[in-house]
Amino acid sequence: MTGIRQSWLDIPANSHFSLRNIPFGIISTRSNPRHRPAIAIGNYALDLLEFSRSGGFEKSGFTNISVFESSTLNAFAALGREAHRLVRSYIQAILTAGGQFPDILEQNNMLRELALLPLFSVQNHLPLEIGDYTDFYVGRNHAYNCGIIFRGPENALNLNYYHMPVGYHGRASSIVISGTPIKRPVGQILPDPTATVPVLEPSRRLDYELELAAFIATGNNMGERINVDDAEEHIFGYVLMNDWSARDVQAWEYIPLGPFTAKNFGTSISAWVVTPDALEPYKTRPLQRPAEAGVLLPYLQEKKQETVYDIKLQVEYQTAEGDKAVIANVSTQYLLFSFAQMIAHHTVTGANLRSGDLIASGTISGEDSHSYGSLLEKSQAGKVQFIIGQSTRTFLRDGDTVTFTGAADDSSGAGLVGFGEVTGSILKSDF
């Protein structure tokens, strides 16, 4: 482990919030209900409002500290990546053992007391106020598996699929922070496969979707495009996402304009925004583009070869009966397009992105049933039950809890760059 910087704080080796990470979030505490910015480090949150008010940034060269007075990270995100780099590397410096600024926090008992809060004592809130939310569909295995279920193997992937990151606009108002319960939605469904007239009932096929999502730092003007090689500079950071989906509602409603009420009832995200700089060491080549897919149009061709991350994602399922198991492990390497490509495509016709917009990858699935990012795939559209301890499932039942975790690790001993978790439990419908 020689040459690797360590913190003077005791950071557990399996912590998602190593010195390499420094993710940003919004917290409150019982003693101070005000929503305020923070970073996560080991088992602590560093309260950036308190830290900046106490002069913590005085030696940093970062002068826009008024952004930490805000109840969201929008103002900080909008400063752009140079500002995020400056703040992150300065915070790394003050947290490093034998670092440049021991007087700021390490040797400052009073500020440590005030600003360094045990993670278990903080409540997280949505990190940014979200303008528009866009959901892509670039997990190729998921798209293929769903395509077979909805349209049969011949039409599983439409002709356009390998030429563009397919996506659609989602619902921003119902994006909630990890831990928020999700009420089983009531919607129009066909009561049986031969029916042609719908009923209004609680969804029988409630599902989750395992996704990675990016918050936009700086946008573009309407009528302009973001170049694919510049696009990463527009990203503030990433969160895990669970895009809850009612598959029976979706199957009935999605032709011809796409999913609508099947997905607009709730979408959960993890609390801590992990910066592109923290994830940069975990870039790799995408796995998923077959040779026969042909050549991309130039506006989607990136100069870099390593364009996607290798973040290890995990789905843990806890049943209402109390059984618990990890039912999927998959890497984000299975994304067909990078976030830079999603941004370039999103803006190609001149749509303007704004600071605080959220862009999600679509469900990430691997090659086999232990790597599927949705129950639609795992249960083969309800045909196959899977086992969790003493319980069996095809889709979500009331009282079940789904928890996604994700972290990148290069086994260097420098620690994990992780997201913590995004978790949610299903409440009974009130219908």
Next chain:
Amino acid sequence: MTGIRQSWLDIPANSHFSLRNIPFGIISTRSNPRHRPAIAIGNYALDLLEFSRSGGFEKSGFTNISVFESSTLNAFAALGREAHRLVRSYIQAILTAGGQFPDILEQNNMLRELALLPLFSVQNHLPLEIGDYTDFYVGRNHAYNCGIIFRGPENALNLNYYHMPVGYHGRASSIVISGTPIKRPVGQILPDPTATVPVLEPSRRLDYELELAAFIATGNNMGERINVDDAEEHIFGYVLMNDWSARDVQAWEYIPLGPFTAKNFGTSISAWVVTPDALEPYKTRPLQRPAEAGVLLPYLQEKKQETVYDIKLQVEYQTAEGDKAVIANVSTQYLLFSFAQMIAHHTVTGANLRSGDLIASGTISGEDSHSYGSLLEKSQAGKVQFIIGQSTRTFLRDGDTVTFTGAADDSSGAGLVGFGEVTGSILKSDF
């Protein structure tokens, strides 16, 4: 015209902004660039910031006048319909000849001078900051005509079409105020009907869509539903909308998740928000539900029979060459579902609407080629040219201008309840 209230202001008989209307907007002027609320009356805007600061509301019973300090109408909208009714009826009273409060404005030269601004001197801005934007597809003739073009006559209307207001989430960031030019989008299109590999080019099939849209006044909590009979109480008011569309991009991208870059580059709305109270006298029965469509599910059944408006819409086309003609006239009576039904369906799975959200009807078309709300229909997907003076067109050319107007009139002599216009010109692509 006995018994009809008249204003002491000289309001032209063809004005959209009669004493019956009193629509709300956001204005600025050359002498005062601050964005501030106003209402439109005849050829004037009444500056509500100036009016309220000068004590104009003192006899009104309306005490929340701080909402008029805002640069958008969100705070006013969020007060709910009782507040809108109070303000609108009070403003009608102070503008009525022989009314209850002649001292407020009619006899108050100084306030008239300060607050009553000629419409030609004001600049309009987006009336509300828009959270989520949803576009429905409930113009039955348009859906049928487009369905034939995209999928053939057998599959023109999907099985779900008569059972629910079909809709999808749109892009909020690129909604602009009337008068904003629209740059021709560049996007992925198939270069000819037999091609299977796309090119990146300026759209060759740029189109408009004639729509009516509603701003939400008060929302609902996530996980709750809005009852169809209560839904109108959640509407602040209506605007005309032009949902610009690149048909070649749309045809290539829309399977399976719906239109995305084909529509996210720009959407124009009219400036003045017309309240449901102003439009109430123009309610009528919808025209479009055939008997064979069957019975609606109870959550979409309204107690009222008269659920849609009879607002006369008009499309005026001015070519880059300078020719000009009205190319469509159609009534909003051609909507298959009411806005109340759209809201009930939007929230059926528990999606939360928020104050400032915008909900659009989808394109409104009548029965024949002089009543189509899009060029896709008028040109039969580019197969038929239409004539405007010395010019011919199938889709929009650079330099063309499209202007929608709309007004309701019961021929009582009480004047029009109109929207003014939503207009936009096409700029050359910079590709």
